[in-house]
Amino acid sequence: MRGLLVVNPKATTTSQRTREVLAGALRSAMELKIGFTRRRGHGHDLAASAAADGVDVVVALGGDGTVNEVVNGLMTTPTGKRPRLAVVPGGSTNVFVRALGIPNSPVEATGVILDALNAGSSREIGLGKADDRYFTFCAGLGIDAAVVRRVERARYRGRRSTPSLYLRSALNEYFFDAIRRDPGLTLSAVGEQDQTNLANVIVQNTAPWTYLGDRPVHASPQASFDSGLDVMALTALHPPSTLRTVGKMLALRDEDYGKRVMLRHDLTEFTVTCATPEPFQLDGDYLGEREMVKFTAVPAALQVIC
Structure with a gap:
């Protein structure tokens, strides 16, 4: 071998x-x-x-x-x-x-x-694809990608990548930038009505979305390597509703995030468009700003030894 x-x-x-x-x-x-x-x-x-x-x-x-x-x-x-x-x-x-x-x-x-x-x-897993690049667990447009951008800039200045760095970056991004912006994201999926005026979009190929130290953070808990792509999107970034949603993501009490959250499960193909260029991340790497990204589920893509 x-x-x-x-x-x-x-x-x-x-x-x-x-x-x-x-x-x-x-x-x-x-x-x-x-x-x-x-x-x-x-x-x-x-x-x-x-x-x-x-x-x-x-x-x-x-x-x-x-x-x-x-x-x-x-x-x-x-x-x-x-x-x-x-x-x-x-x-x-x-x-x-x-x-x-x-x-x-x-x-x-x-x-x-x-x-x-x-x-x-070995185990066979599916992947996600954003335009021409594959991803293993998540992609995002909006605030989560902006947080990744802040973390990467801090690392270039010599900071270590720690849970506290991510938490501070998220708080700074939210309170000093995100809540004052209206990105106007639109999700267009085959056979579904367009979802408009979204504040951010998180795309998952598996769960959890990420970890805060040892604690898993779930945006779309049903996401799986064995199904299509899942999406969680906030329709607004108002502090009370956003804090409730974050609490549920950390606690995984249920999937009823409330009326300001959109969830979609097992999507094969969809497109996200932005009113203005938005930060974009793939598997935790910041890839610049995009006005449109096409997402595709790629089933049975890899054999993984585990």
């Missing part, structure tokens, strides 16, 4: 020594090569090259951004020739790994991968 380990050397929760130990463990199960990402998008190129070369397994060691790049690289290869994917968590949040039920510890996750390889076990 031939494998490639794609390593983000800047991953926040692993050291060089840890990476060496994990690579040594993986070598016990396969003929392993290692590729280090050197720039944004390099994970895509490494995975695409490995897939074209007929590698059997590509292991991503990094955060959700690294996983997204690797997945998009794998998807350049036709289904029958596509390598299986394995993920060792190395980021600050690691939503994709935890959504699969894999431990958030790099060492424990590697143990799960080795056990699955020995047993020949």
